[in-house]
Amino acid sequence: MAEAMILEGLRLRLRPWQGADWVPLAAINSDPVAMRHFAAPLSRAESDAWGARMQAHIATHGWGFWAVELLATPGCIGAVGLMHIPWQVPGRASQVPAVEIGWRIAPAQQRQGLAEEAARLALAAGFGPIGLAEILAFTVPANVPSWRLMEKLGMRRIGGFEHPRLPEGHRLRPHLLYRLRREEYVPE
Numbered sequence: 001m002a003e004a005m006i007l008e009g010l011r012l013r014l015r016p017w018q019g020a021d022w023v024p025l026a027a028i029n030s031d032p033v034a035m036r037h038f039a040a041p042l043s044r045a046e047s048d049a050w051g052a053r054m055q056a057h058i059a060t061h062g063w064g065f066w067a068v069e070l071l072a073t074p075g076c077i078g079a080v081g082l083m084h085i086p087w088q089v090p091g092r093a094s095q096v097p098a099v100e101i102g103w104r105i106a107p108a109q110q111r112q113g114l115a116e117e118a119a120r121l122a123l124a125a126g127f128g129p130i131g132l133a134e135i136l137a138f139t140v141p142a143n144v145p146s147w148r149l150m151e152k153l154g155m156r157r158i159g160g161f162e163h164p165r166l167p168e169g170h171r172l173r174p175h176l177l178y179r180l181r182r183e184e185y186v187p188e
Contacts, residue, residue, distance in 0.1 A: 039170070103115040158178065
């Protein structure tokens with residue numbers, strides 16, 4: 001068990017998960033707008049299982065996809081952070097588990113720069129105290145806001161791949177792959 005990191009920005013905090021987070025997380029994970037670039041919205045049980053995996057990753061490593069809350073009004077509005085990718089990233093020869101950065105913000109809080117603020121906190125932790133050499137990100141080509149944020153964060157598109165957890169022919173199987181290396185990272 002590692003000491004859980006808490007990251008704080010100007011408007012928000014990234015923190016470990018709490019029991020009260022499961023209801024708002026389930027609302028986000030079941031929302032068709034929030035989940036439009038995923039295979040399907042999640043049921044309550046699936047959302048709870050996803051949250052438990054995020055919680056376990058933080059308990060093991062001290063970092064992961066944290067619960068996001070606004071400083072002004074506490075309560076979970078999303079999940080942002082860093083996670084070990086549980087499958088081999090196509091075209092990546094390293095046996096070291098790759099780490100991704102990702103974000104999922106409630107639709108009511110989108111387009112306010114919150115995902116960017118939270119992602120910048122996660123990158124600073126990843127290349128700072130966590131000590132990562134690189135961070136990956138991926139999304140479907142149609143998720144323009146997400147890949148534009150990746151580029152705004154300084155990540156470079158390094159190709160694409162077929163997501164191994166989606167069946168062949170699935171409309172969301174093609175993904176774009178982005179990377180940021182520690183030596184390329186420019187903190188804000």
